[in-house]
Amino acid sequence: MSAPTVTDGATRASVPAAPRKPKRRVGRGLLWAFSALVAFWLVAPALVVIPLSFTDKQSLAFPPTGWSTRWYENFFSDPTWAASLWSSIQVGLLTTVVATVVGTAAALGLARLGPRGQTLARGALMAPIIVPVIVVAVGTYALFLRFRLLGTLPGFVAAHTVLALPFVIIPVSASLAGLDRRLQDAAAICGANRWAVLRQITLPLVAPGILSGALFAFVTSFDEVVISLFIQSPYLRTLPVQMYGSITRDTDPTIAAAATMILVITTSLVVVASAVALRRIKHAR
Amino acid sequence: MSVSASPPLPAAAAPPPGRTRRGLRNGSLFLPAAVLLAAFFLAPLAVMVVRAFTDPQTGLQNFSWFFGDAVQVDVLIRTFRTALIVTVVCALLAYPYAYLMTVVGPLGLAVLTLLVLVPFWTSLMVRTFAWVILLQDTGVVNDVLGFFGLGPVQLIRTTTGVVIGMSQILLPFMVMPLYAVMRGIDRRLLQASSGLGAKPLTTFVKVWLPLSLPGLAAGALMVFISSLGFYVTPALLGSPDTALVSQQIFTQVNGLLEWGRGGAMGVIVLVMTLVLLAVSAGALRLLGGQRPEGRA
Numbered sequence: 009m010s011a012p013t014v015t016d017g018a019t020r021a022s023v024p025a026a027p028r029k030p031k032r033r034v035g036r037g038l039l040w041a042f043s044a045l046v047a048f049w050l051v052a053p054a055l056v057v058i059p060l061s062f063t064d065k066q067s068l069a070f071p072p073t074g075w076s077t078r079w080y081e082n083f084f085s086d087p088t089w090a091a092s093l094w095s096s097i098q099v100g101l102l103t104t105v106v107a108t109v110v111g112t113a114a115a116l117g118l119a120r121l122g123p124r125g126q127t128l129a130r131g132a133l134m135a136p137i138i139v140p141v142i143v144v145a146v147g148t149y150a151l152f153l154r155f156r157l158l159g160t161l162p163g164f165v166a167a168h169t170v171l172a173l174p175f176v177i178i179p180v181s182a183s184l185a186g187l188d189r190r191l192q193d194a195a196a197i198c199g200a201n202r203w204a205v206l207r208q209i210t211l212p213l214v215a216p217g218i219l220s221g222a223l224f225a226f227v228t229s230f231d232e233v234v235i236s237l238f239i240q241s242p243y244l245r246t247l248p249v250q251m252y253g254s255i256t257r258d259t260d261p262t263i264a265a266a267a268t269m270i271l272v273i274t275t276s277l278v279v280v281a282s283a284v285a286l287r288r289i290k291h292a293r
Numbered sequence: 294m295s296v297s298a299s300p301p302l303p304a305a306a307a308p309p310p311g312r313t314r315r316g317l318r319n320g321s322l323f324l325p326a327a328v329l330l331a332a333f334f335l336a337p338l339a340v341m342v343v344r345a346f347t348d349p350q351t352g353l354q355n356f357s358w359f360f361g362d363a364v365q366v367d368v369l370i371r372t373f374r375t376a377l378i379v380t381v382v383c384a385l386l387a388y389p390y391a392y393l394m395t396v397v398g399p400l401g402l403a404v405l406t407l408l409v410l411v412p413f414w415t416s417l418m419v420r421t422f423a424w425v426i427l428l429q430d431t432g433v434v435n436d437v438l439g440f441f442g443l444g445p446v447q448l449i450r451t452t453t454g455v456v457i458g459m460s461q462i463l464l465p466f467m468v469m470p471l472y473a474v475m476r477g478i479d480r481r482l483l484q485a486s487s488g489l490g491a492k493p494l495t496t497f498v499k500v501w502l503p504l505s506l507p508g509l510a511a512g513a514l515m516v517f518i519s520s521l522g523f524y525v526t527p528a529l530l531g532s533p534d535t536a537l538v539s540q541q542i543f544t545q546v547n548g549l550l551e552w553g554r555g556g557a558m559g560v561i562v563l564v565m566t567l568v569l570l571a572v573s574a575g576a577l578r579l580l581g582g583q584r585p586e587g588r589a
Contacts, residue, residue: 036396043393046386047408050464053423054415056433060426070426070433110325117322133326136334140522140566142539143559146546147337150344170333173326224414231416234524238547248418255422255529267419278414282407 054271061264068259079265089262092250093269096230098161099246103168103229108222110169111176116210118177119184130181134174141171141234149238159241167239168229175228176221179285183217184210216284223281227274338563345560348553355557365541369561372537375456375527376520382460383467383516384509391471391508395478413465421526424458425449428530450532458530463519467512474508507577514573518566538562 056070061079063072083089114133118126136144148167149158157163187210195205211218233248240249247266254263345355359365394405412420427433428448435445448454478501486496524539531537536544538558546555 039389039393043390043405046390046464047405049386049461050412051408053427053461054412054420056423056426057419068426068429069431110329113322114326117320120322129323132330136330138518138566138570139334139338140518140539140562142522142524142542143341143563144334144337145524146542146555146559147339147341148333149546150340150552151337166329166333170329173329227414231418233418237543248416251418251422252525252529255425263422267416267422270416271419274414274416275411278411279407282410 057264057267057271060261061268063261063264066259066261068261068264079261082262083265083269086262088245089250089266092245092247093266095164095244096247099164099168100226100229102161102165103172104222104226106165107169107172107176107225107229108218111173111221111225112180112214112218114173115177115180115184116206118181130177133177136170137174144170145235145238148235152239158239159244161244163239164236164244164246167235168232169225171232171235172225172228175224176218179217179221179224180214181217182285183214187213216287220281220285223277223284227277227281230270230274341556341559342563343556344552345556348556355553356561358554359557359561365558368536368538368541371452371535372521372539375452375459375537376517378456379460379463379520380467380513380516382456383464384513386460387464387467387471387512388505388509391468391475394468394472395475409465409468413469417462417525420462421458421529424454424461424526424530428454428457449530450535452531452535455527455531455535455537458526459520459523462526463516466515466519470511470515471505471508474511475505478504510573510577514569518569521565522562 059072060068060070062075062077063069064074064076064078065072083093118129118133121129152158152163152167157166191213192205192209195209196202200208231248232246233252236246236249237252240246247270251263251266254260254266346352348355390405390409394402397405429435430445430447430449432448434448438446448457482500482504483496486500487493491499522539523537524543527535527537528540528543531540533540538561542555542558542562545551545558
């Protein structure tokens with residue numbers, strides 16, 4: 009590379025490196041092709057559950073040869089499948105409420121700490137993402153066995169909330185970081201007490217962060233398998249646990265119908281949450 | 294880990310009047326989270342550690358059983374090997390992808406980000422089930438291999454199948470920190486390097502690679518640690534013959550009611566995780582110290 013030398017330092021680095029040489033363009037093309045393959049590898053496999061759920065045969069052969077909606081009918085008429093969906097929704101919604109309230113409070117507390125305290129507290133609050141879930145699951149099982157929380161709604165909600173908290177704290181903290189503190193000060197000068205400032209200024213401004221946190225909390229709970237496998241009982245079993253059992257036990261395409269519904273629900277929630285988060289970032293700039 | 298999502302606070306902390314009262318208020322904001330974490334995260338960990346050393350009686354017998362049993366040691370080695378392979382596969386796939394994210398326009402970036410985020414949040418059960426379908430003996434992957442005259446290969450119930458599923462599921466954990474670090478690299482350094490006569494390959498090896506190393510390290514750490522404790526995917530794509538530590542824990546506790554042994558294995562996984570975190574935190578600090586100042 010000799011012809012175009014360094015541009016003057018004033019131009020920003022984000023100027024796209026213009027493909028000046030054909031060799032470079034080939035390189036970029038290869039990079040795109042490779043990344044497209046990676047994206048395909050990331051996205052495509054999960055999609056096989058959709059056609060499979062409409063198969064007309066009692067088999068998990070893919071691709072299906074005939075079509076029907078009987079596995080959806082089966083899902084909603086089978087008491088165990090329908091009950092597990094209902095349990096998952098209940099646990100998910102309650103977890104969302106608890107994790108969002110508790111996580112938002114913690115994020116507000118974090119924002120008021122000094123840099124050192126913040127690193128420490130953040131580390132403690134994020135720990136549940138880093139420690140292997142299987143380890144937490146065994147301990148939770150022992151504890152729940154002792155305190156008779158196995159297969160109970162409060163038990164599920166408490167266990168899921170701990171896992172969901174980091175996913176509330178991250179977006180709410182990011183929202184708070186983009187907040188103009190002068191607005192809160194202005195409100196305080198105008199005579200608003202702390203509670204009024206929080207309710208009328210801070211919370212509305214970080215609402216997008218709270219909303220995306222709430223959605224992520226629901227998805228975390230709706231998806232959780234490992235701890236749920238340990239703390240389930242025949243009376244309370246969430247949808248992923250039911251699916252786990254079904255995969256190990258039988259070849260019943262009802263599970264594909266369940267998987268398709270989960271896929272649609274979680275994907276739309278995540279797309280909404282990401283859109284909200286992206287809009288917030290744009291506004292903050 | 295909040296690698297990607299925590300921009301630094303703009304203004305410094307607020308002025309300090311009334312420190313004690315404020316401290317109290319802060320405390321009450323953290324209180325619910327602290328109580329929940331103590332009761333449903335720390336307490337379970339503590340119970341497991343205590344069980345490991347006291348069940349059935351006080352002592353180290355659970356640990357000596359583990360390290361004295363060739364089967365368990367094999368499982369531990371297999372877990373490490375699998376985690377290592379998964380980490381390498383993820384790194385090879387994620388590195389070019391994350392690099393592309395740093396050079397495309399805003400629309401391209403949004404698309405590439407979404408393509409990583411959506412699978413990241415797609416149900417683990419759904420993705421694992423999809424792999425069970427694809428990798429089964431008469432599945433699509435074997436059909437394709439057969440078309441090229443390469444099949445059939447047994448994929449499900451083998452370590453290969455486990456690696457395929459795990460590396461696909463864990464790939465976002467590698468892409469996100471890599472991108473977060475690469476985004477911060479000052480591209481003028483590349484221009485400077487080529488301006489001084491370095492070939493593109495030299496620029497890559499001597500400038501880009503070292504600067505992106507913290508991201509690679511963070512991603513590798515996330516993937517490796519997650520692999521060590523992964524349960525659902527290896528359990529459904531593997532077999533008892535390809536079991537990883539997490540499956541052994543499940544069997545000991547849920548199947549055999551051997552709380553002490555299961556707890557001991559949990560302690561081993563936990564300690565390995567913490568050691569890895571400590572080592573890499575030290576390494577990152579070292580890297581960060583040497584690193585020529587990239588950010589503007």
